[in-house]
Amino acid sequence: MTEKAKNDERHQQILNAFQAAIGVENVKDNPATVNAYFGDFLPPKMLGMTMPPEFVVLPNGTMETQAVIKICNRYKIPFIPVGSNQWSLTGSPNRPHTVIIDCKRMGAIHEIDEKNMYAVIEPLCTLAQVQAEAYKRGLYIGSPEASATASAIGGHVFQGMWGVGYRLGVAYRNILGLEWVLPNGEILRTGSFSQDADNGFWGEGPGPDLRGMLRGYAGAMGGVGMVTKMAVKLHPYPGPKVWPVEGVIPNQTSVLPEDRFKWHMVKYESLEDAVNFMYEVGKAEIAGVVQKWPTVYYIMWWSKSCEEYWTEWQKRTFQDNAKNAVGVCLWGFTSGKQLEYETRVLEDIIKETGGKPVKKEVYDMWVPHNANDWIRDTHGSRMMRASGTFLALRLQTDTLKYSIGQVKTGYKWVDKFSPPILDSDGPDWIGGYDFGHFGFGETDFPVEKNTEAIGDLMGKLMGMVKEDVTNGLENGVGPFLGGAYHQMAAPVFKYDKLLKGIKRAIDPNRVSNPPHQIDPDA
Amino acid sequence: MMKELRDIVGAKNVLDDEQTLALYSTDQTLNPQKKPFAVVKPKNTAEVQKLVQWANTTLTPLVPASSGVHFTGGTLPAQGGVIVDLSRMNKILEIDPLNRKAKIEPGVTWQQLNEALKEHDQMALNPLFPHPQASALTSSVEREPMLIPKYEYAEPALTMEVVLPTGDLFVTGSASDAHCEGAYPEGPGIDFWRLFLGAQGTMGIITWLNVKTEYRPKNQKAFFMGFDCLEDCADPIYKMQRRHLGNECFVLSRFMMAQLLADDPKDFGKLMADLPNYTLVLVLAGAPRRPLERIAYEEEALMEIAADFQLQPGKTVGGIAGLESTMLNKLRNLSEGDHWKTRFASSSQEIFFITTMDKAARYEDMAMGYAATYGLNINEVGVYMQPLERGRACHLQFSFPCELEDESERENIGSLVVELSKQLIDEGAFFTRPYGPWADMVYRRSSSYTAMLKELKKIYDPNGIMNPGKLCF
Ligand SMILES: Cc1cc2nc3c(=O)[nH]c(=O)nc-3n(C[C@H](O)[C@H](O)[C@H](O)COP(=O)(O)OP(=O)(O)OC[C@H]3O[C@@H](n4cnc5c(N)ncnc54)[C@H](O)[C@@H]3O)c2cc1C
Numbered sequence: 001m002t003e004k005a006k007n008d009e010r011h012q013q014i015l016n017a018f019q020a021a022i023g024v025e026n027v028k029d030n031p032a033t034v035n036a037y038f039g040d041f042l043p044p045k046m047l048g049m050t051m052p053p054e055f056v057v058l059p060n061g062t063m064e065t066q067a068v069i070k071i072c073n074r075y076k077i078p079f080i081p082v083g084s085n086q087w088s089l090t091g092s093p094n095r096p097h098t099v100i101i102d103c104k105r106m107g108a109i110h111e112i113d114e115k116n117m118y119a120v121i122e123p124l125c126t127l128a129q130v131q132a133e134a135y136k137r138g139l140y141i142g143s144p145e146a147s148a149t150a151s152a153i154g155g156h157v158f159q160g161m162w163g164v165g166y167r168l169g170v171a172y173r174n175i176l177g178l179e180w181v182l183p184n185g186e187i188l189r190t191g192s193f194s195q196d197a198d199n200g201f202w203g204e205g206p207g208p209d210l211r212g213m214l215r216g217y218a219g220a221m222g223g224v225g226m227v228t229k230m231a232v233k234l235h236p237y238p239g240p241k242v243w244p245v246e247g248v249i250p251n252q253t254s255v256l257p258e259d260r261f262k263w264h265m266v267k268y269e270s271l272e273d274a275v276n277f278m279y280e281v282g283k284a285e286i287a288g289v290v291q292k293w294p295t296v297y298y299i300m301w302w303s304k305s306c307e308e309y310w311t312e313w314q315k316r317t318f319q320d321n322a323k324n325a326v327g328v329c330l331w332g333f334t335s336g337k338q339l340e341y342e343t344r345v346l347e348d349i350i351k352e353t354g355g356k357p358v359k360k361e362v363y364d365m366w367v368p369h370n371a372n373d374w375i376r377d378t379h380g381s382r383m384m385r386a387s388g389t390f391l392a393l394r395l396q397t398d399t400l401k402y403s404i405g406q407v408k409t410g411y412k413w414v415d416k417f418s419p420p421i422l423d424s425d426g427p428d429w430i431g432g433y434d435f436g437h438f439g440f441g442e443t444d445f446p447v448e449k450n451t452e453a454i455g456d457l458m459g460k461l462m463g464m465v466k467e468d469v470t471n472g473l474e475n476g477v478g479p480f481l482g483g484a485y486h487q488m489a490a491p492v493f494k495y496d497k498l499l500k501g502i503k504r505a506i507d508p509n510r511v512s513n514p515p516h517q518i519d520p521d522a
Numbered sequence: 523m524m525k526e527l528r529d530i531v532g533a534k535n536v537l538d539d540e541q542t543l544a545l546y547s548t549d550q551t552l553n554p555q556k557k558p559f560a561v562v563k564p565k566n567t568a569e570v571q572k573l574v575q576w577a578n579t580t581l582t583p584l585v586p587a588s589s590g591v592h593f594t595g596g597t598l599p600a601q602g603g604v605i606v607d608l609s610r611m612n613k614i615l616e617i618d619p620l621n622r623k624a625k626i627e628p629g630v631t632w633q634q635l636n637e638a639l640k641e642h643d644q645m646a647l648n649p650l651f652p653h654p655q656a657s658a659l660t661s662s663v664e665r666e667p668m669l670i671p672k673y674e675y676a677e678p679a680l681t682m683e684v685v686l687p688t689g690d691l692f693v694t695g696s697a698s699d700a701h702c703e704g705a706y707p708e709g710p711g712i713d714f715w716r717l718f719l720g721a722q723g724t725m726g727i728i729t730w731l732n733v734k735t736e737y738r739p740k741n742q743k744a745f746f747m748g749f750d751c752l753e754d755c756a757d758p759i760y761k762m763q764r765r766h767l768g769n770e771c772f773v774l775s776r777f778m779m780a781q782l783l784a785d786d787p788k789d790f791g792k793l794m795a796d797l798p799n800y801t802l803v804l805v806l807a808g809a810p811r812r813p814l815e816r817i818a819y820e821e822e823a824l825m826e827i828a829a830d831f832q833l834q835p836g837k838t839v840g841g842i843a844g845l846e847s848t849m850l851n852k853l854r855n856l857s858e859g860d861h862w863k864t865r866f867a868s869s870s871q872e873i874f875f876i877t878t879m880d881k882a883a884r885y886e887d888m889a890m891g892y893a894a895t896y897g898l899n900i901n902e903v904g905v906y907m908q909p910l911e912r913g914r915a916c917h918l919q920f921s922f923p924c925e926l927e928d929e930s931e932r933e934n935i936g937s938l939v940v941e942l943s944k945q946l947i948d949e950g951a952f953f954t955r956p957y958g959p960w961a962d963m964v965y966r967r968s969s970s971y972t973a974m975l976k977e978l979k980k981i982y983d984p985n986g987i988m989n990p991g992k993l994c995f
Contacts, residue, residue, distance in 0.1 A: 194968035205954035212716030337819035474699035493710035501981035
């Protein structure tokens with residue numbers, strides 16, 4: 001038998017197995033389908049992604065997902081679970097015979113417990129979908145800048161840093177009970193699901209909390225199996241039952257009721273002053289969102305086309321008027337009087353810290369059109385506006401103060417690698433979380449989208465990550481690259497034995513999106 | 523062996539006299555006595571590491587203990603071995619008011635932490651009137667519920683240093699990176715920190731912890747609302763929490779309130795006569811800026827909710843004089859002297875679990891039914907309901923006074939606790955912190971979770987030396 005014939009026979013055998021398990025119509029191996037799962041928002045061939053998957057399978061529910069994963073184990077072929085596949089950097093195949101497990105048939109919201117504020121969802125449910133249901137009940141769930149069209153489970157197992165996380169919780173704490181098919185095909189139920197598969201209201205335990213294996217600072221990149229059901233926290237929301245939208249895409253505005261929501265845009269001379277203001281706001285326990293956007297964000301989210309982006313860039317409206325500005329959205333959870341109280345407190349702080357309101361014309365451009373994207377992001381794809389892609393050099397979470405140094409280091413790298421990094425005006429995004437208990441900083445920028453330039457830049461980025469790790473810097477951009485990073489960082493930060501041990505135990509055949517989260521054999 | 527231990531921690535820090543061993547063989551629970559063969563008191567992480575390395579070579583169980591106050595059975599050496607008493611590691615390594623956190627060693631007590639934080643206008647997120655000598659680190663790590671449900675989080679633990687059961691040193695979260703300030707718990711790699719919480723010392727010995735702190739309110743007002751039954755408390759609390767009202771918010775039954783307030787035992791009888799069956803305590807607290815204005819709008823909203831439920835939040839219940847200032851004082855200054863929970867009997871046997879407030883009354887009925895069947899006076903059963911995470915869940919606790927010296931009472935209450943716990947678990951009560959006899963009841967119901975925990979334990983602790991016999995290990 002020739003190699004090709006052997007491969008064909010094996011392909012057929014696996015196809016038959018999948019079809020028997022989940023139905024003929026739910027297994028795809030035709031080129032039109034499989035090629036759609038190849039590549040990402042960077043040009044292809046980044047991070048070793050050189051081939052389309054062999055199969056795309058669409059199981060429905062935990063048991064069918066288990067069957068698929070067991071088949072992958074039997075034939076020792078890799079699989080990748082995907083949500084809405086926005087982080088396609090790690091959701092595209094990097095080795096032959098890969099199976100993509102697409103969740104398109106798992107879109108149910110099983111339950112919304114209004115009183116006890118949680119929802120039980122399947123992987124296809126988007127954050128927008130969960131939000132829409134939550135609003136009707138006076139409840140809320142966050143959405144990342146990737147946009148509310150991201151899978152709610154995908155967003156939660158990945159990073160889940162969002163604007164309202166300042167007051168209403170970040171993703172790692174939103175995750176309650178999980179139903180989770182491990183890489184070896186075993187079903188793990190965590191939190192209260194472990195005792196009662198129908199009741200996911202509580203996330204931890206019993207005893208040590210196995211949610212700890214699901215993700216870290218960035219997700220596990222599909223390296224720990226597939227979550228098929230998740231109970232997620234919902235949060236109190238004083239807004240309308242339906243998200244307010246006026247106008248037609250791309251010129252929509254969203255204005256929330258003024259007696260309960262009010263955006264303030266306060267400008268400072270320096271980044272340090274802006275961050276000091278963010279601390280004071282947190283210390284006063286006011287506001288629902290506190291964000292210091294980089295000027296590229298203003299332009300990205302504002303512009304309706306690439307041309308408009310660069311025209312706006314040259315006009316310098318945002319660079320001149322919103323550099324080092326902080327957006328603060330006050331929320332009246334308790335009553336309109338809370339909003340009035342918080343306004344007075346904010347005014348005191350602005351006066352004390354020497355802040356100035358941004359110009360009215362700039363406020364009027366940004367607030368009705370885009371500021372509420374930090375409550376419900378409907379324009380995340382605009383991040384690709386300037387050049388068709390974007391990259392980040394620094395992403396870290398620790399104190400707000402620590403963010404300053406990190407983004408400033410990011411500026412230097414941006415300058416060093418420009419071009420292909422395009423003009424970006426010191427891209428420093430800093431968000432406050434948990435009333436300022438911690439902060440998140442990121443340097444995002446547009447970059448020329450061609451294979452050669454980005455390939456070269458990615459090489460430099462990896463070099464920089466290596467240098468960081470050598471210097472004991474853990475919390476940079478590295479974790480977002482998954483396995484390639486952990487391989488380097490794990491021995492330095494002393495988690496290699498534990499992480500490799502866990503991966504070996506749950507993934508004996510190394511089938512769950514290798515080399516993520518780490519390659520235990522390397 | 524004793525010589526080796528003395529070499530590690532110094533002769534005077536190795537104790538094996540009968541009296542000391544007896545002290546560590548029992549605690550406030552009714553769990554069977556278990557005797558260690560030595561108690562050692564390391565003074566720093568290096569000594570802890572050496573002890574763990576020694577335990578791996580000699581295959582000796584190690585049981586970490588942070589304070590001398592134990593209510594759960596977690597520090598009883600189920601398979602003998604050595605108690606690692608961490609009370610000498612009692613430094614507050616850092617108080618960081620800017621980022622609102624404190625870095626503490628295991629021997630730091632609640633009282634010590636609270637006093638130190640006062641100087642920085644901060645306060646710790648402590649559980650219900652903790653024993654002043656109890657370890658603040660253990661309390662956070664063992665996930666004791668916070669009294670303040672207004673934050674979305676119910677877990678003040680941030681980052682930590684752990685001596686793993688293999689003797690390796692490991693630092694979690696952003697503290698793993700020496701450039702950072704240890705404010706963020708995730709990473710390095712995965713959310714390892716979660717695997718050390720609720721672990722009863724089976725996954726390693728934590729040698730320091732960064733915990734969140736919050737502003738100590740300058741102005742505050744306590745409100746009390748009396749209820750005949752627990753069921754009636756739930757809906758008003760749901761409403762208050764949805765509207766972000768108040769700092770501390772909790773419900774105590776008459777017996778628990780009377781125990782708490784009876785600083786002078788003579789007052790106990792009168793308190794029992796005067797107090798309502800249940801008291802909801804809600805503290806409206808001012809933020810650092812314009813504190814009175816915040817209290818004012820919150821009070822207005824509280825009164826609106828109260829009117830809907832025909833409640834009258836007041837400065838006292840049952841006509842108890844000075845209740846507001848007594849309560850605020852107890853909340854902000856942990857008391858010296860006898861612990862309130864043991865004022866009525868020499869111990870308080872407790873059952874606690876997580877549920878939702880709409881189910882609490884059903885569990886309370888069950889507890890009272892069992893108490894009556896076992897011949898207890900149901901007025902002397904303590905009930906504590908702690909709303910968590912803005913009221914979306916609650917910690918529910920029943921307590922049964924028990925004279926430790928009275929053999930028949932021990933037997934009766936011991937059997938009540940076991941039987942009632944079984945029933946509660948059958949009915950959906952979630953025992954997230956399965957101490958003593960609960961471990962088997964809980965883990966036998968969750969085969970996949972248990973199997974995974976055992977796999978993890980093998981990775982962390984290949985020789986099984988850390989606190990064996992606890993949880994499912
Ligand atoms: C333009 C842009 C902006 C972004 N901004 C932000 C931001 O501000 N904040 C933030 O937090 N994130 C941000 N991200 C990252 C973003 O959160 C994630 O890309 C997105 O939310 C993940 O959802 P998804 O469904 O698209 O995940 P996918 O891309 O489908 O999956 C992400 C990873 O998780 C794995 N995965 C997916 N589903 C499951 C499952 N059910 N079980 C187990 N593993 C699974 C996949 O294998 C993959 O490796 C941004 C991304 C982009 C492209």
